[in-house]
Amino acid sequence: PRAVFAIGIMLLANLGDTVAEFAGIGAALAIFGVPIWLSSALAALAIIFLLSRANFRRIQFVFLAVGIGTSFAYAISAFWARPDWGAALSHTFIPHGSATGLYLVAVMGTVGTTITPWGQAFIQSYAADKHLGPKDLYASRLDVGAGAFLTNVVAAFIVIACAATLWAHGQTTIASAADAAKALGPLAGRFAELLFALGLLTASLLGLGTVPLTSAYAVTEAFGWESGLDRSWRQAPAFYALLAFFVGFSALFVLIPGLPLILVMYLSQVFDGILLPFILVFVMLMSRDRRLLGRLRSNRALYAAGWVVTGLISLLSLALVASQIVGTR
Known part of the structure; x- marks a missing residue:
């Protein structure tokens, strides 16, 4: 029941x-003037085709290329915005926050998009799909550590680029990506505007390739069904059916007339942050389970650090809920 x-x-x-x-x-x-129905259809068809026609060892290079594109787009945007690097460095180590409800929502969204519930399962699943074993644990840890570090560096570039342009000029309400891009144009140049669009596109494509995949992995592994990108549709029907459902449902959902796309993106990350403690508690309980992991279970230092992080995120979730109940702005 706990796993379910x-x-x-x-x-x-x-x-x-x-x-x-x-x-x-x-x-x-x-x-660029592409209607939402066309972009959704093309993205859905492309991701289903990609995930059903190649094994993970090949697909990982596609993910890597898209990730590199995202990283460069946002990094160049940050430098192009000509920020105050001294202030950026200072605020990195000495953050300036507040206890308002809106600020807590933003922090929770940042946590949700950085740690993510799906990320807790994806790493394990792709290790299994690549047929990695205990002998590959050290290399896998380096892989995950490097990925976590680079992800946060890219996130920092995003924050710096927006702070030096939008925030610095009082542009705090963004209803659409077009609004953000148009605001960036006069402040940082047409090049930064195009890079913003490229970064958002590649980041979304990368997520679209991993999140539905994680969902299919989680369900099929839990019930002992065949799974993995090395399997065909006939060999793993449930796996590919779940992939198709998540992609198809989501592609149709965004076609709702008048749907505020930026708000949907933002609130989904807040939702992730609120749900994250439930996943982390489950992960922490498994990480020291000798029956499941044997000698590979987490050591005491990692176990303690994991519970500290889980506790902090749980407190943040409670603080956010409390702020909304009492109406703190």
């Missing part, structure tokens, strides 16, 4: 994330 509950929470969060990825693709391509 955790998987249910993850699937709920993943569905919201997949919708958000389609929203990101639609918002990015809308800058």
